[in-house]
Amino acid sequence: MLDVLLSQVAAGLVLGGLYVLIAIGLSIIFGLLGIVNFAHGNFFALGAYFALTLYQYLGWPAVLLAPVLVGVVGMAVERTLIRQLYDKEPLVSLIVTFALALMIEALLRLIYGGIGQPFNQPPFLSGIYLWGPVLITKYRLTVFLTTIALLIGLWAFMQFTPFGRILRAGSRDPEMVGLLGIRLPRVLTAVFGLGCALAGVAGMLAAPLWTVIPSMSENAIMPAFVVVVIGGLGSFAGAVIAGLLVGVITALTIQFQPDAANAVMYVFMAAVLLVRPRGLLGERWERFE
Amino acid sequence: MNTGKSSLVVPRRQALLGAAAIAAAPLARPFIGYAAAAETIKIGLLLAKTGDIAAQTEYLANGTYLALEERGNKIMGQPAELVWLDEPSPQGSQQNMQKLVQENKVVAILGGSLSSNGLAEQATAAQLKIPFVCNNAAATDMSGKNCNHYTFRLNTPVAVQAAMFAPYLMGYGKKWYFITANYAFGQDIAKSFKEILIKAGGTVVGDDSVPLNTPDYSSFILKIRQAKPDMILGGVPAGDLSTFLKQWNEIGMKGTIPVCEIAIGDTDIWAVGQEAATGLYTSLWWYDNPNNPPDEKAMAADYQKKYGKPAADKAWMGWIAAKSLFESIEQAKSTETEAIIKGLESWKGGTAANPYYWRKGDHQMLLRNLVVQVKPKITDKWDYFDVKGVVPQNVADLEKVFGDPVANGCHMTAT
Numbered sequence: 001m002l003d004v005l006l007s008q009v010a011a012g013l014v015l016g017g018l019y020v021l022i023a024i025g026l027s028i029i030f031g032l033l034g035i036v037n038f039a040h041g042n043f044f045a046l047g048a049y050f051a052l053t054l055y056q057y058l059g060w061p062a063v064l065l066a067p068v069l070v071g072v073v074g075m076a077v078e079r080t081l082i083r084q085l086y087d088k089e090p091l092v093s094l095i096v097t098f099a100l101a102l103m104i105e106a107l108l109r110l111i112y113g114g115i116g117q118p119f120n121q122p123p124f125l126s127g128i129y130l131w132g133p134v135l136i137t138k139y140r141l142t143v144f145l146t147t148i149a150l151l152i153g154l155w156a157f158m159q160f161t162p163f164g165r166i167l168r169a170g171s172r173d174p175e176m177v178g179l180l181g182i183r184l185p186r187v188l189t190a191v192f193g194l195g196c197a198l199a200g201v202a203g204m205l206a207a208p209l210w211t212v213i214p215s216m217s218e219n220a221i222m223p224a225f226v227v228v229v230i231g232g233l234g235s236f237a238g239a240v241i242a243g244l245l246v247g248v249i250t251a252l253t254i255q256f257q258p259d260a261a262n263a264v265m266y267v268f269m270a271a272v273l274l275v276r277p278r279g280l281l282g283e284r285w286e287r288f289e
Numbered sequence: 290m291n292t293g294k295s296s297l298v299v300p301r302r303q304a305l306l307g308a309a310a311i312a313a314a315p316l317a318r319p320f321i322g323y324a325a326a327a328e329t330i331k332i333g334l335l336l337a338k339t340g341d342i343a344a345q346t347e348y349l350a351n352g353t354y355l356a357l358e359e360r361g362n363k364i365m366g367q368p369a370e371l372v373w374l375d376e377p378s379p380q381g382s383q384q385n386m387q388k389l390v391q392e393n394k395v396v397a398i399l400g401g402s403l404s405s406n407g408l409a410e411q412a413t414a415a416q417l418k419i420p421f422v423c424n425n426a427a428a429t430d431m432s433g434k435n436c437n438h439y440t441f442r443l444n445t446p447v448a449v450q451a452a453m454f455a456p457y458l459m460g461y462g463k464k465w466y467f468i469t470a471n472y473a474f475g476q477d478i479a480k481s482f483k484e485i486l487i488k489a490g491g492t493v494v495g496d497d498s499v500p501l502n503t504p505d506y507s508s509f510i511l512k513i514r515q516a517k518p519d520m521i522l523g524g525v526p527a528g529d530l531s532t533f534l535k536q537w538n539e540i541g542m543k544g545t546i547p548v549c550e551i552a553i554g555d556t557d558i559w560a561v562g563q564e565a566a567t568g569l570y571t572s573l574w575w576y577d578n579p580n581n582p583p584d585e586k587a588m589a590a591d592y593q594k595k596y597g598k599p600a601a602d603k604a605w606m607g608w609i610a611a612k613s614l615f616e617s618i619e620q621a622k623s624t625e626t627e628a629i630i631k632g633l634e635s636w637k638g639g640t641a642a643n644p645y646y647w648r649k650g651d652h653q654m655l656l657r658n659l660v661v662q663v664k665p666k667i668t669d670k671w672d673y674f675d676v677k678g679v680v681p682q683n684v685a686d687l688e689k690v691f692g693d694p695v696a697n698g699c700h701m702t703a704t
Binding site: 105121209 | 346502503504508538540
């Protein structure tokens with residue numbers, strides 16, 4: 001039994017890693033912009049579709065451009081739409097981003113059709129590794145390592161670069177950052193683009209595993225929200241821990257109670273919120289109190 | 290001749306009359322609309338517009354529209370149009386069905402993309418007394434204990450497909466692993482096939498009930514790998530099947546254990562891709578089947594011409610359900626509910642050697658199914674299947690295979 005459990009934990013970590021990537025972008029956008037982006041899952045779907053299109057026309061190396069394109073789309077959306085929402089009630093941003101989500105899904109359906117698009121892992125990443133009892137595929141291991149590397153890079157970027165410091169300061173006190181002479185609107189555009197690009201990375205990595213279909217965002221957005229809430233709104237480390245926990249708990253539930261596999265993360269979220277209402281690593285943020 | 294007046298100058302009286310006409314236009318609109326509505330025959334289309342099932346409903350809808358276009362968008366010489374509303378959930382579908390009848394004044398409804406929606410819609414059809422031709426849902430109860438006078442169901446019930454498919458599966462061995470979705474369709478598959486397997490002396494070595502829209506099957510696949518079954522009996526619908534097969538291949542399981550399922554859609558397999566596709570399935574129709582009758586071959590050609598890709602089985606299902614309804618209205622020369630129902634009950638399609646028709650006792654379409662297998666090597670991005678057989682082999686066995694309506698639990702009353 002131990003060998004099966006170890007394999008399930010490995011599978012859960014990979015799934016959790018994808019959830020972390022989606023959730024981190026959502027968390028960063030909420031932390032700095034105060035926007036609950038309901039369309040975040042659709043930027044994940046855009047990442048998958050851009051990867052597919054780039055592969056079809058330019059081959060595998062070009063697939064890496066997919067998150068960049070998603071980031072550019074995200075920045076354009078921020079400049080034209082999201083910017084109008086900063087001084088509005090939170091409910092307005094929920095409704096507008098929900099409408100944006102429907103619009104992006106409809107656009108994907110219009111361009112690519114409702115049918116799923118075939119897209120599998122690159123041949124050089126096909127195959128499995130068997131380490132003792134643990135089975136993991138080459139592609140999933142690559143996804144996991146890429147996720148770890150990205151998270152470390154993102155953490156270093158936030159901690160050690162001037163832009164990262166502006167982001168962290170801006171998330172706590174945007175007015176003060178503005179008073180220091182920093183052009184916050186540009187920062188906000190870049191942050192929204194970065195959040196969307198991270199969703200795009202997750203979409204690109206998930207495309208060979210999930211069915212590339214316009215509604216694939218639905219399978220991404222709810223776990224992302226759950227992860228952000230469990231980790232604590234706006235908490236980087238909280239999202240990482242929560243994402244991995246959700247992945248592992250889901251995998252272990254499949255082993256013992258498969259029909260509860262999708263529901264278990266909500267039960268876990270409820271349990272965490274009962275003990276820690278702000279989430280695992282959530283802190284008191286004055287601007288959201 | 291120059292009259293001395295500019296052509297741009299409009300006399301004041303005419304200007305006033307024009308303005309009054311524009312202002313009065315909205316008052317006249319309801320009467321204009323009423324006149325048009327009286328001449329146009331409206332048919333409701335109730336199919337999901339979003340979600341994973343939309344991959345199938347796109348083809349169901351295309352086939353439905355094609356059936357109307359083939360008739361020049363006319364029924365009984367009158368203009369006809371389709372009014373398409375969404376199927377967001379069983380409850381939402383019922384509300385939209387009500388809207389179609391009460392607001393849009395449709396004379397009949399086509400649709401029912403998921404078993405859960407179809408079951409809810411057929412109950413509403415009975416309440417509203419409207420003919421409902423279900424073109425996709427496969428739950429056994431639809432033409433069994435839940436059957437009603439107003440509902441006609443095209444897809445072969447799960448229990449019947451299971452009985453027809455089982456002989457093909459026994460050759461793989463009798464240790465089966467079940468992976469089925471935890472809603473009506475999947476539960477029906479698990480129940481029907483388990484009964485057959487146990488009766489044949491087989492063993493259920495694993496039985497996973499899977500939530501709908503599961504994005505990651507790796508943990509399920511690890512369990513299957515450990516259980517070492519002779520074959521997998523699937524019951525996951527649409528995009529979920531595509532995801533499962535992609536990950537099955539990704540984990541290196543393709544070719545190790547056969548994957549079998551009933552009532553799949555071609556689109557589910559097209560989405561998997563040439564490298565990952567595998568399995569043995571039942572299907573109602575295959576565009577490249579040389580035995581298709583001439584009108585179906587013509588439909589496949591029209592579809593290819595219009596949409597630039599082959600007609601999937603779901604396109605045929607949308608087309609044939611709509612065609613039978615339109616022809617029944619035409620034959621009845623009436624849009625009255627009872628006349629349409631009588632028309633459908635006497636409608637026949639296919640050829641003399643291979644007919645299909647709505648059975649009077651339960652309004653189930655009796656037709657032979659195909660057993661199709663994914664080709665070992667796929668060279669065309671659409672041509673995935675080899676037709677392995679037609680079930681039942683003998684047309685005369687259709688009634689027997691589908692079972693007696695009353696024995697199936699259908700006790701239909703006239704109204």
